[in-house]
Amino acid sequence: MNATPLAIPDVILFEPKVFGDDRGFFFESFNQARFEEAVGHAVSFVQDNHSKSSRGVLRGLHYQIQQPQGKLVRVAQGEVFDVAVDIRRSSPTFGKWVGALLSAENKHQLWVPEGFAHGFVVLSETAEFLYKTTNYYAPAFERSIKWNDPDLAIDWMGVSAPRLSTKDEAGATLAAAEVFA
Numbered sequence: 001m002n003a004t005p006l007a008i009p010d011v012i013l014f015e016p017k018v019f020g021d022d023r024g025f026f027f028e029s030f031n032q033a034r035f036e037e038a039v040g041h042a043v044s045f046v047q048d049n050h051s052k053s054s055r056g057v058l059r060g061l062h063y064q065i066q067q068p069q070g071k072l073v074r075v076a077q078g079e080v081f082d083v084a085v086d087i088r089r090s091s092p093t094f095g096k097w098v099g100a101l102l103s104a105e106n107k108h109q110l111w112v113p114e115g116f117a118h119g120f121v122v123l124s125e126t127a128e129f130l131y132k133t134t135n136y137y138a139p140a141f142e143r144s145i146k147w148n149d150p151d152l153a154i155d156w157m158g159v160s161a162p163r164l165s166t167k168d169e170a171g172a173t174l175a176a177a178e179v180f181a
């Protein structure tokens with residue numbers, strides 16, 4: 001598995017070695033030792049999640065201000081543009097974002113560590129999105145940053161009028177959001 005730090009080096013793109021022939025394919029989607037070597041520290045996952053969304057659905061930008069979650073995300077069906085925003089005030093990349101295309105075809109995964117807001121928009125007809133988390137879901141601590149915050153200026157791959165949840169429509173701007181120290 002190839003691990004490549006992105007422009008914000010704490011966010012890592014994983015590209016598995018895929019073995020395939022006319023019968024189908026095989027790839028190792030997770031290896032604890034290789035993952036920890038790439039991120040540089042021990043990581044324990046406690047929860048796996050699976051969602052399905054339609055074209056134009058945007059989920060995010062989510063984070064938990066307490067019980068923060070690191071997320072290892074991938075797509076099992078379809079294609080999304082996945083985004084991580086650094087919301088660690090003490091970080092030199094605070095307020096910056098990185099994104100990656102994740103699809104069933106490319107089988108890439110993205111590591112989004114604690115201290116980041118995370119979101120994705122569906123580019124295919126539908127997409128099934130899988131993610132492992134380092135902490136349990138805690139709705140009392142969940143926060144959302146506006147997907148279209150002008151200070152972030154995220155390029156959502158041409159999606160300008162996404163379908164949002166009520167919670168995401170009410171997201172805060174980064175300037176008004178509760179963030180990490």
